[in-house]
Amino acid sequence: MALNPLFFRKTIIAATGLFLCIFLIVHLSANCILLLPEDVARGLYNSYSTALRENPLIKIVAYILYISIVLHVVYALLITIRNRKAKPEKYTMNQANENSSWTSQNMGLIGIMILLFIVVHLANFWARIKLGIGEAPGFDADGNVDVYEVTYSLFQNIYYVIFYTVLMIPLGLHLHHGLKSGFKSLGFYHQKGLKTLAKVALIYAAIMAIGFGIIPFIVYFK
Numbered sequence: 747m748a749l750n751p752l753f754f755r756k757t758i759i760a761a762t763g764l765f766l767c768i769f770l771i772v773h774l775s776a777n778c779i780l781l782l783p784e785d786v787a788r789g790l791y792n793s794y795s796t797a798l799r800e801n802p803l804i805k806i807v808a809y810i811l812y813i814s815i816v817l818h819v820v821y822a823l824l825i826t827i828r829n830r831k832a833k834p835e836k837y838t839m840n841q842a843n844e845n846s847s848w849t850s851q852n853m854g855l856i857g858i859m860i861l862l863f864i865v866v867h868l869a870n871f872w873a874r875i876k877l878g879i880g881e882a883p884g885f886d887a888d889g890n891v892d893v894y895e896v897t898y899s900l901f902q903n904i905y906y907v908i909f910y911t912v913l914m915i916p917l918g919l920h921l922h923h924g925l926k927s928g929f930k931s932l933g934f935y936h937q938k939g940l941k942t943l944a945k946v947a948l949i950y951a952a953i954m955a956i957g958f959g960i961i962p963f964i965v966y967f968k
């Protein structure tokens with residue numbers, strides 16, 4: 747039996763999306779270190795970041811992360827283009843009431859805003875720290891790359907603070923809708939379970955959007 751290409755794309759989007767959701771929990775927890783007093787936070791943040799870059803197992807997870815981001819974006823774009831061409835039957839696997847929500851109709855636009863965020867974000871940190879592009883970061887007293895300083899100096903710029911905070915609104919909307927429809931795409935149709943899942947998705951999306959959105963502000967005023 748031939749594999750339905752739409753089903754295949756949705757499964758890839760859902761599976762990679764769920765993996766990215768787990769990454770965000772770990773990433774937000776790590777970034778909460780930035781809120782601790784400086785004498786504790788600098789060493790902890792920098793040694794955590796060094797461990798991430800140097801641990802071979804985590805390096806493999808990082809490659810899975812990059813591949814997941816690329817697959818998620820590429821297949822989401824393919825589905826968005828397909829939906830635009832076949833207009834009336836948008837996002838066919840969702841329930842009718844979800845189809846009418848603003849978020850579900852604009853997942854493509856919201857996704858592009860998040861993509862813009864990720865490109866800028868990777869240029870701010872990843873390109874500088876991992877690829878050595880741009881101004882070289884300094885080192886802390888333990889000889890670790892001073893990622894804490896890179897973060898604090900970036901968030902001295904109010905425009906970056908606003909950019910990081912405002913773009914957490916589309917991220918929150920995307921996570922809320924994506925988490926709900928992701929489970930359905932993976933074949934989870936249990937009615938009661940889906941209701942609970944909708945609540946979990948809302949709480950998760952709110953924590954991620956508020957958490958990531960508030961950190962740059964706290965750093966700016968610290």
Ligand code: HEM
Pocket residue numbers: 773777795796798799808811864867871872875876893897910917957958959961962
């Ligand atoms: C307060 C907001 C955030 C801060 C301070 C922050 C900080 C950082 C830092 C310092 C790195 C580089 C880590 C290293 O190589 O040592 C990084 C990497 C990364 N961040 Fe963020 N981040 C934030 C929000 C986000 C959000 C919302 C996303 C996704 C939507 C995201 C996605 C990523 C990705 C994909 C990487 C590359 C990870 C890797 O190479 O292992 N970040 N972030």
